Amino acid sequence: xxxxxxxxxxxxxxxxxxxxxxxxxxxxxxxxxxxxxxxxxxxxxxxxxxxxxxxxxxxxxxxxxxxxxxxxxxxxxxxxxxxxxxxxxxxxxxxxxxxxxxxxxxxxxxxxxxxxxxxxxxxxxxxxxxxxxxxxxxxxxxxxxxxxxxxxxxxxxxxxxxxxxxxxxxxxxxxxxxxxxxxxxxxxxxxxxxxxxxxxxxxxxxxxxxxxxxxxxxxxxxxxxxxxxxxxxxxxxxxxxxxxxxxxxxxxxxxxxxxxxxxxxxxxxxxxxxxxxxxxxxxxxxxxxxxxxxxxxxxxxxxxxxxxxxxxxxxxxxxxxxxxxxxxxxxxxxxxxxxxxxxxxx
Amino acid sequence: xxxxxxxxxxxxxxxxxxxxxxxxxxxxxxxxxxxxxxxxxxxxxxxxxxxxxxxxxxxxxxxxxxxxxxxxxxxxxxxxxxxxxxxxxxxxxxxxxxxxxxxxxxxxxxxxxxxxxxxxxxxxxxxxxxxxxxxxxxxxxxxxxxxxxxxxxxxxxxxxxxxxxxxxxxxxxxxxxxxxxxxxxxxxxxxxxxxxxxxxxxxxxxxxxxxxxxxxxxxxxxxxxxxxxxxxxxxxxxxxxxxxxxxxxxxxxxxxxxxxxxxxxxxxxxxxxxxxxxxxxxxxxxxxxxxxxxxxxxxxxxxxxxxxxxxxxxxxxxxxxxxxxxxxxxxxxxxxxxxxxxxxxxxxxxxxxxxxxxxxxxxxxxxxxxxxxxxxxxxxxxxxxxxxxxxxxxxxxxxxxxxxxxxxxxxxxxxxxxxxxxxxxxxxxxxxxxxxxxxxxxxxxxxxxxxxxxxxxxxxxxxxxxxxxxxxxxxxxxxxxxxxxxxxxxxxxxxxxxxxxxxxxxxxxxxxxxxxxxxxxxxxxxxxxxxxxxxxxxxxxxxxxxxxxx
Numbered sequence: 089x090x091x092x093x094x095x096x097x098x099x100x101x102x103x104x105x106x107x108x109x110x111x112x113x114x115x116x117x118x119x120x121x122x123x124x125x126x127x128x129x130x131x132x133x134x135x136x137x138x139x140x141x142x143x144x145x146x147x148x149x150x151x152x153x154x155x156x157x158x159x160x161x162x163x164x165x166x167x168x169x170x171x172x173x174x175x176x177x178x179x180x181x182x183x184x185x186x187x188x189x190x191x192x193x194x195x196x197x198x199x200x201x202x203x204x205x206x207x208x209x210x211x212x213x214x215x216x217x218x219x220x221x222x223x224x225x226x227x228x229x230x231x232x233x234x235x236x237x238x239x240x241x242x243x244x245x246x247x248x249x250x251x252x253x254x255x256x257x258x259x260x261x262x263x264x265x266x267x268x269x270x271x272x273x274x275x276x277x278x279x280x281x282x283x284x285x286x287x288x289x290x291x292x293x294x295x296x297x298x299x300x301x302x303x304x305x306x307x308x309x310x311x312x313x314x315x316x317x318x319x320x321x322x323x324x325x326x327x328x329x330x331x332x333x334x335x336x337x338x339x340x341x342x343x344x345x346x347x348x349x350x351x352x353x354x355x356x357x358x359x360x361x362x363x364x365x366x367x368x369x370x371x372x373x374x375x376x377x378x379x380x381x382x383x384x385x386x387x388x389x390x391x392x393x394x395x396x397x398x399x400x401x402x403x404x405x406x407x408x409x410x411x412x413x414x415x416x417x418x419x420x421x422x423x424x425x426x427x428x429x430x431x432x433x434x
Numbered sequence: 435x436x437x438x439x440x441x442x443x444x445x446x447x448x449x450x451x452x453x454x455x456x457x458x459x460x461x462x463x464x465x466x467x468x469x470x471x472x473x474x475x476x477x478x479x480x481x482x483x484x485x486x487x488x489x490x491x492x493x494x495x496x497x498x499x500x501x502x503x504x505x506x507x508x509x510x511x512x513x514x515x516x517x518x519x520x521x522x523x524x525x526x527x528x529x530x531x532x533x534x535x536x537x538x539x540x541x542x543x544x545x546x547x548x549x550x551x552x553x554x555x556x557x558x559x560x561x562x563x564x565x566x567x568x569x570x571x572x573x574x575x576x577x578x579x580x581x582x583x584x585x586x587x588x589x590x591x592x593x594x595x596x597x598x599x600x601x602x603x604x605x606x607x608x609x610x611x612x613x614x615x616x617x618x619x620x621x622x623x624x625x626x627x628x629x630x631x632x633x634x635x636x637x638x639x640x641x642x643x644x645x646x647x648x649x650x651x652x653x654x655x656x657x658x659x660x661x662x663x664x665x666x667x668x669x670x671x672x673x674x675x676x677x678x679x680x681x682x683x684x685x686x687x688x689x690x691x692x693x694x695x696x697x698x699x700x701x702x703x704x705x706x707x708x709x710x711x712x713x714x715x716x717x718x719x720x721x722x723x724x725x726x727x728x729x730x731x732x733x734x735x736x737x738x739x740x741x742x743x744x745x746x747x748x749x750x751x752x753x754x755x756x757x758x759x760x761x762x763x764x765x766x767x768x769x770x771x772x773x774x775x776x777x778x779x780x781x782x783x784x785x786x787x788x789x790x791x792x793x794x795x796x797x798x799x800x801x802x803x804x805x806x807x808x809x810x811x812x813x814x815x816x817x818x819x820x821x822x823x824x825x826x827x828x829x830x831x832x833x834x835x836x837x838x839x840x841x842x843x844x845x846x847x848x849x850x851x852x853x854x855x856x857x858x859x860x861x862x863x864x865x866x867x868x869x870x871x872x873x874x875x876x877x878x879x880x881x882x883x884x885x886x887x888x889x890x891x892x893x894x895x896x897x898x899x900x901x902x903x904x905x906x907x908x909x910x911x912x913x914x915x916x917x918x919x920x921x922x923x924x925x926x927x928x929x930x931x932x933x934x935x936x937x938x939x940x941x942x943x944x945x946x947x948x949x950x951x952x953x954x955x956x957x958x959x960x961x962x963x964x965x966x967x968x969x970x971x972x973x974x975x976x977x978x979x980x981x982x983x984x
Contacts, residue, residue: 122936129947130947148937149937150934150937151931152932154668158932159932162825163829166832168849258670286573286656287656287657289653300550301570302549303573321755325550420670421671424666428482428666429478429482434658
């Protein structure tokens with residue numbers, strides 16, 4: 089009986105809340121822009137806060153992990169999405185191919201972003217670069233590394249890597265297919281599988297952690313994670329992991345550069361606040377924002393001449409693999425199938 | 435049933451049909467998506483993916499199923515049939531792992547058991563090794579690791595359903611078995627266990643579906659399940675049609691399994707015709723009592739106390755450095771509780787309609803009996819796949835609402851369902867409807883049909899019969915399913931990630947975002963919030979369970 093008496097006000101409160109829900113969604117701002125992102129928003133939060141402060145435009149975000157394309161496409165003309173932000177070139181091009189983006193003709197964007205890092209149809213734009221590098225145990229005496237070396241029997245039982253199906257890895261394998269051919273890429277995957285110290289799972293930071301844990305000696309991961317870990321507060325786990333590794337920028341045997349993926353954005357096709365979306369996009373390639381990408385997130389700025397973070401600088405010069413991003417995107421289905429075929433994840 | 439009775443029953447059947455339609459809508463949308471695919475990927479799948487994936491999935495299901503059933507039934511029997519120190523506390527503490535999502539337990543145990551973690555550090559110190567390079571224990575990231583971990587977190591589903599069955603059914607039959615010369619073990623195996631079969635089946639079904647559709651924990655531990663293959667096809671190869679095809683095949687297999695199990699006990703009736711008396715507990719003394727306490731404690735320690743204590747230690751460490759929960763996190767707590775509570779209320783109400791409609795159904799047409807089954811399909815599909823399917827009917831409704839607003843001179847722009855947490859609550863209801871339907875049906879099955887006949891003879895119609903006879907008897911089952919829905923909704927991640935509106939976080943998405951950045955330590959506060967919020971309904975339920983049934 090007492091339970092029922094207590095439950096009644098709760099029910100009433102809940103129904104009031106339910107009635108208030110539509111109001112919550114419709115909070116009116118002078119100017120706002122709706123950002124759908126597959127990037128964890130906290131990573132770009134410093135940028136968005138700076139944008140709001142400088143322009144007075146409020147940014148609403150939703151972090152959609154998988155299914156951004158499906159959601160925006162289903163929402164159709166009703167979609168509140170203004171700007172779509174993703175990591176990985178494949179995901180970005182999926183949005184373009186899925187028909188949920190629109191072109192933006194902007195001199196500011198064209199001036200800041202090199203031509204090969206934006207769509208020639210003006211549908212997509214790179215905002216930052218992320219090189220995929222080797223983490224090696226601090227005491228190992230190696231100075232240069234080819235991606236192909238990861239399959240060298242020398243590293244048997246000493247290699248750590250995240251899932252072969254993760255976009256970061258399929259993009260790398262796609263580049264390998266372009267440089268060395270599909271057959272060599274398949275052999276490479278078999279070699280890497282034979283070298284695995286543990287199942288291909290977890291995240292990039294786990295590579296550093298497992299190196300410190302003595303499970304492996306080398307692994308492949310994105311450079312900015314090393315930047316984060318090496319700059320974490322003294323005494324934290326992350327700092328200990330970061331301090332246990334050295335970053336080497338590998339190159340391909342047949343190409344002089346390091347594999348680089350991107351984070352980027354596109355304006356949504358039915359953007360209700362198109363002007364603000366373009367404004368935000370242009371803001372993200374200003375010197376100020378690009379320097380935030382570098383300093384707050386240890387990424388590589390897309391804009392030339394923006395200073396790097398000292399930690400990232402210490403990794404040495406970055407020579408970018410000249411392979412066009414679109415070719416990487418084109419090869420990634422084959423890359424994913426090769427991962428299945430070789431059982432890398434099993 | 436009289437013509438009059440049939441007339442009264444129609445609102446219940448209509449409600450059931452509506453619920454079945456709501457659940458079917460996203461699945462039909464998936465069928466539509468699957469039909470747009472070519473099927474070209476099946477050759478690749480059959481040759482390179484499915485053999486390994488099916489072996490791992492089956493291994494995982496069998497391993498988790500056996501271990502979770504043994505833990506759940508064993509624990510339920512232990513606290514029902516024996517008396518030993520700590521029994522009362524254990525009887526509710528055994529529910530605690532329910533409060534912790536599997537992915538959080540996986541994160542926590544990887545930390546605890548990692549070569550850098552406290553356990554291996556202690557082992558190395560004990561054996562005189564100085565570095566993990568010299569000595570390491572086997573890695574948790576393996577199929578056996580995933581089996582043990584999932585079983586110790588998911589067994590409470592079996593414990594919960596089985597315990598209430600033991601408590602209310604077995605007593606007088608156990609007495610009879612004992613009088614006929616059976617010892618406690620023999621009586622357990624020959625009387626209590628067969629009697630509890632429907633309850634075990636309901637609990638085990640939830641365990642297996644949770645295991646099958648789990649994406650966080652098994653992927654994190656490096657186990658390639660069918661669900662992971664669905665994800666790969668969809669996300670990595672951008673082939674939604676192909677993914678929908680695999681998901682539908684998987685759904686068909688699951689449905690078949692459930693149907694076979696139901697058919698297996700079709701002819702059996704489990705109602706007792708006496709008022710349930712509490713079972714007389716066998717009092718244990720000395721070493722036996724000690725052993726019983728330890729046995730009961732082990733699942734709680736492994737499934738709850740160790741990971742929770744670990745999270746607590748992380749949080750205290752953070753609070754020590756002056757970093758408390760942010761206002762945004764507190765807002766996420768409120769949003770989580772609100773949307774979970776809404777989903778619980780709706781799912782409970784709809785579940786009651788479905789279960790009751792089956793009870794009063796004149797069994798004329800087979801398809802009428804199939805409707806309640808259809809209403810429970812949502813749990814058999816991975817969360818994201820269901821959410822993708824749900825996008826299509828949701829948008830159909832949105833377009834209708836927009837046209838309606840335009841016709842009535844209101845602003846037709848904006849999304850009413852997807853723009854608010856309404857779509858989320860609806861997704862939870864559809865996904866978790868099987869919980870109230872399953873538990874309430876099991877509860878109704880234990881109420882003898884003679885009570886229905888008596889109620890009818892005394893002039894009650896179907897509505898009054900429910901209100902005055904069955905509903906009071908269903909109180910424990912209602913409480914149990916409310917708890918399970920609430921906790922499940924709170925922990926739900928994949929559908930929440932896809933369907934939530936702008937600026938909306940639940941604790942699960944908050945935690946996921948932290949994990950996506952690779953900052954698990956900062957996620958500890960959110961993880962602990964999920965655990966604590968999950969504890970409240972667990973404790974509430976435990977109190978209700980201990981209360982003698984009305």
